[in-house]
Amino acid sequence: MPQPVPHTPAEPLSKLRLRVWLKLLRATNALQDEIRRRLREDHHTTLPRFDVMAAIDRYPDGLKMSEISGLLRVSNGNVTGIVDRLAEEGLLVREAVPGDRRAQRVRLTEAGRAVFAGLAAAHETWIDTALSALDADGAERMLRRLDMLATGAKDAE
Amino acid sequence: MPQPVPHTPAEPLSKLRLRVWLKLLRATNALQDEIRRRLREDHHTTLPRFDVMAAIDRYPDGLKMSEISGLLRVSNGNVTGIVDRLAEEGLLVREAVPGDRRAQRVRLTEAGRAVFAGLAAAHETWIDTALSALDADGAERMLRRLDMLATGAKDAE
DNA sequence: CCTGAATATTTCAAGCTTGAAGTATCGCCC
DNA sequence: GGGCGATACTTCAAGCTTGAAATATTCAGG
Numbered sequence: 580m581p582q583p584v585p586h587t588p589a590e591p592l593s594k595l596r597l598r599v600w601l602k603l604l605r606a607t608n609a610l611q612d613e614i615r616r617r618l619r620e621d622h623h624t625t626l627p628r629f630d631v632m633a634a635i636d637r638y639p640d641g642l643k644m645s646e647i648s649g650l651l652r653v654s655n656g657n658v659t660g661i662v663d664r665l666a667e668e669g670l671l672v673r674e675a676v677p678g679d680r681r682a683q684r685v686r687l688t689e690a691g692r693a694v695f696a697g698l699a700a701a702h703e704t705w706i707d708t709a710l711s712a713l714d715a716d717g718a719e720r721m722l723r724r725l726d727m728l729a730t731g732a733k734d735a736e
Numbered sequence: 737m738p739q740p741v742p743h744t745p746a747e748p749l750s751k752l753r754l755r756v757w758l759k760l761l762r763a764t765n766a767l768q769d770e771i772r773r774r775l776r777e778d779h780h781t782t783l784p785r786f787d788v789m790a791a792i793d794r795y796p797d798g799l800k801m802s803e804i805s806g807l808l809r810v811s812n813g814n815v816t817g818i819v820d821r822l823a824e825e826g827l828l829v830r831e832a833v834p835g836d837r838r839a840q841r842v843r844l845t846e847a848g849r850a851v852f853a854g855l856a857a858a859h860e861t862w863i864d865t866a867l868s869a870l871d872a873d874g875a876e877r878m879l880r881r882l883d884m885l886a887t888g889a890k891d892a893e
Numbered sequence: 894c895c896t897g898a899a900t901a902t903t904t905c906a907a908g909c910t911t912g913a914a915g916t917a918t919c920g921c922c923c
Numbered sequence: 924g925g926g927c928g929a930t931a932c933t934t935c936a937a938g939c940t941t942g943a944a945a946t947a948t949t950c951a952g953g
Contacts, residue, residue, distance in 0.1 A: 592864070592872055593864040596867040598879065599867060600767070600866075603764055603878075604764060604768070606882050607761060627908085645932075653909095654910070656934075657909070657910055657911070658932095659932070661908095664908085679918080679931080681919070681931040681932065682931055707754070710753040710757060710885065715752060717881075718756050722756055725759045726759075728866075776911095782939080784938085800901080802902075810939095810941085812901080813904075813940080814941075817939075840901085
């Protein structure tokens with residue numbers, strides 16, 4: 580492999596922030612890829628399917644399609660396809676919404692709840708292992724820092 | 737929207753780590769979506785194209801296909817398609833590698849370098865704005881914390 | 894030289910993702 | 924009660940992504 584052009588020694592803040600972003604992206608992508616791989620190899624499923632099941636599982640009365648896409652921050656058309664496949668697999672069902680023939684309520688089947696319980700337990704273990712470097716204090720600090728980033732609050736002690 | 741099942745008040749460490757992971761994912765996805773949107777709306781391009789150009793730009797002598805996929809941690813077949821499209825747009829060229837007819841070296845064209853310079857400047861500005869909550873100290877701390885997560889080192893003061 | 898394992902890359906099918914366009918229904922307002 | 928903008932959802936084309944299979948070439952022994 581040829582050598583890259585080295586970057587300048589005097590680094591402005593914007594470059595430093597860029598390095599943070601790139602490293603953040605690398606870290607989250609690495610863990611996400613690991614999760615995808617385990618879902619596929621160990622559980623014959625995918626992360627989008629898991630995400631949809633996780634969203635529905637938290638709402639015992641089911642969710643409308645648009646509620647799912649809102650919670651997951653993905654497009655409506657995207658959810659249509661994933662719910663189609665999960666329904667084919669018998670993990671969830673679409674039910675009519677009384678009083679609104681446009682809408683549907685999506686609910687996990689008994690099989691879906693059982694499958695998801697297994698997936699969720701495994702998922703929590705993977706994350707627990709991957710983030711084992713974080714103790715309770717470190718986790719709390721990280722949560723606060725992420726809130727600050729999200730809200731754009733200034734970096735304070 | 738119906739109400740979700742509230743989570744238990746006494747929270748084990750694994751749940752706390754899970755919350756960190758979900759928030760981390762939300763934050764990085766939100767920024768990444770913003771970057772994708774701006775690349776598309778303002779520059780008629782995509783993040784994967786940008787990533788490939790960024791990788792090649794750092795190596796004036798060009799990169800082999802497998803070097804690109806290695807640097808970006810994506811599959812070989814993926815790079816094939818993206819390079820195809822960038823080549824169609826005249827932003828890069830594939831050159832023969834003397835002494836190995838299997839391999840190719842991919843290099844930015846003059847047009848490619850010019851386009852990428854504009855994209856890179858805009859990109860750095862976006863990140864600088866999005867991470868404006870981080871000062872130099874905060875950025876350094878974040879870099880160290882990310883290294884710790886990546887290596888699995890224990891959370892230390 | 895020849896053969897076979899290793900390497901570099903492309904091709905392929907399947908799935909995810911989006912934004913835009915299309916269909917159906919609802920509900921407001923005159 | 925008839926229109927008509929808003930809402931709920933699906934369909935579609937294009938692009939990204941992967942892992943596996945296919946192709947071509949190199950290289951190491953024998």
